[in-house]
Amino acid sequence: MKRVFAMICTVMLLLVSVSACAVEPKNSNYFSSYGASLSKLGGGDIKITFSCDAPSTASQLGVSNFSVYRYDGANWEIVSGPHNGSYGYGVSSHSFSRTFYGVAGEKYRVEATFLSNKSDGTGESKTYTSGSIVAN
Amino acid sequence: MPNTNDQKIIERLTNDPALEMKRHELENLLESEVNKPAEEIDAQLVGELLDVLQPEEVPSSLQMEVWKKIDKQINPKPRQTHRLLQRLIAAAAIIVLLFGLSLGAAKAFRWTFLLKLLQPVAETFGIYMNYSDDQASEAVIENRYTISEDENTTVLHHDLNELPDTFDGSAIKPGWIPDGYTSVRASSFTEINLQKYVIDYKRGEDELSIFVSVYPDSDTVASYYYERTEEEVTERMIDSKTVTFYRNTDDHIQSVSWVDGVLHYSIVGNVTVEEVERIVESFRRNQTE
Numbered sequence: 001m002k003r004v005f006a007m008i009c010t011v012m013l014l015l016v017s018v019s020a021c022a023v024e025p026k027n028s029n030y031f032s033s034y035g036a037s038l039s040k041l042g043g044g045d046i047k048i049t050f051s052c053d054a055p056s057t058a059s060q061l062g063v064s065n066f067s068v069y070r071y072d073g074a075n076w077e078i079v080s081g082p083h084n085g086s087y088g089y090g091v092s093s094h095s096f097s098r099t100f101y102g103v104a105g106e107k108y109r110v111e112a113t114f115l116s117n118k119s120d121g122t123g124e125s126k127t128y129t130s131g132s133i134v135a136n
Numbered sequence: 137m138p139n140t141n142d143q144k145i146i147e148r149l150t151n152d153p154a155l156e157m158k159r160h161e162l163e164n165l166l167e168s169e170v171n172k173p174a175e176e177i178d179a180q181l182v183g184e185l186l187d188v189l190q191p192e193e194v195p196s197s198l199q200m201e202v203w204k205k206i207d208k209q210i211n212p213k214p215r216q217t218h219r220l221l222q223r224l225i226a227a228a229a230i231i232v233l234l235f236g237l238s239l240g241a242a243k244a245f246r247w248t249f250l251l252k253l254l255q256p257v258a259e260t261f262g263i264y265m266n267y268s269d270d271q272a273s274e275a276v277i278e279n280r281y282t283i284s285e286d287e288n289t290t291v292l293h294h295d296l297n298e299l300p301d302t303f304d305g306s307a308i309k310p311g312w313i314p315d316g317y318t319s320v321r322a323s324s325f326t327e328i329n330l331q332k333y334v335i336d337y338k339r340g341e342d343e344l345s346i347f348v349s350v351y352p353d354s355d356t357v358a359s360y361y362y363e364r365t366e367e368e369v370t371e372r373m374i375d376s377k378t379v380t381f382y383r384n385t386d387d388h389i390q391s392v393s394w395v396d397g398v399l400h401y402s403i404v405g406n407v408t409v410e411e412v413e414r415i416v417e418s419f420r421r422n423q424t425e
Contacts, residue, residue, distance in 0.1 A: 032404050033362045035360030036360075095325040096287070
């Protein structure tokens with residue numbers, strides 16, 4: 001009798017453990033995609049466009065801050081920023097643009113921090129570095 | 137002691153031509169010589185006559201007149217017109233020198249007010265200056281490495297009809313959506329290096345989003361990261377398009393992407409593979425309608 005009771009308890013314990021694993025949520029992904037486009041405007045100016053998508057509606061989605069770096073031939077040095085970004089609220093996608101006033105002939109790139117928060121209070125940030133572009 | 141007459145005789149006997157003439161003859165000779173044009177006066181003769189004649193016997197006015205004429209012959213003075221021309225040339229040279237100095241100083245010290253004033257004259261002489269307004273130059277320097285304020289941003293639309301149907305001949309809106317889903321939100325973003333249209337659908341707690349992106353500017357550096365799980369990525373041909381299937385989040389969320397012309401499509405949502413295929417095909421049907 002005791003052995004039967006012990007076996008039943010063991011099976012129940014296993015079932016509870018399996019059930020606990022099944023209901024335990026997987027780590028959710030807060031971003032579908034994120035990145036930036038850099039375009040030459042002439043006169044040393046660069047058009048920077050940030051865009052990010054979420055797999056579901058985000059309570060807050062966008063860029064928390066970004067900086068512009070210049071290549072001096074050996075290293076990347078920050079020349080502008082950090083600047084405040086932009087957010088969308090209750091959306092699955094958010095995009096915005098800024099103009100960077102640089103110097104023709106210099107090479108630049110952008111570093112940004114994308115942020116996605118859900119209504120349950122959870123969220124995720126991604127550090128991003130763009131490709132480089134030479135202003136004309 | 138010899139008398140003065142004897143002395144005169146002796147002097148005459150020495151054949152001094154000047155003394156062979158009488159005084160009044162010498163004076164007449166002197167006067168006639170002085171009355172000649174300046175360039176014809178024999179200065180040497182005049183000098184000798186003056187030497188012979190006692191200076192106090194020659195009137196001072198005549199002396200002055202004689203010396204003036206001699207001096208004029210020796211040191212001829214330029215005519216009035218030549219003097220005026222020289223003065224004009226000197227004045228012009230001074231003006232040009234001052235202009236050049238002003239122009240150089242203005243350019244060196246960036247006195248744009250002076251540069252503007254001198255520019256018309258400088259260009260007349262073929263000197264073209266490339267300068268910018270002081271304030272504009274200062275503004276350019278101050279603006280360097282700065283960022284503009286907020287420019288374009290995503291625009292939310294409550295009506296799906298506010299979005300265009302096509303872009304460059306390709307459909308932006310799907311022709312078919314799984315049953316139960318209704319559009320709850322649409323958004324658009326337009327910039328020189330990105331155009332984006334997003335439609336969000338909802339079916340209870342399930343969500344479905346369709347993203348259509350356009351990168352119209354070829355002279356753009358664009359880099360985007362697409363999040364996906366470690367699960368294997370698969371590709372399928374749907375309606376002659378290569379469609380990539382991958383997982384992005386938990387098991388209920390399907391992510392799909394493909395490229396059609398200049399448009400980049402993505403579908404993310406709680407849909408089956410078969411439903412995804414029908415949605416992709418519906419874009420094709422939209423184009424042919």
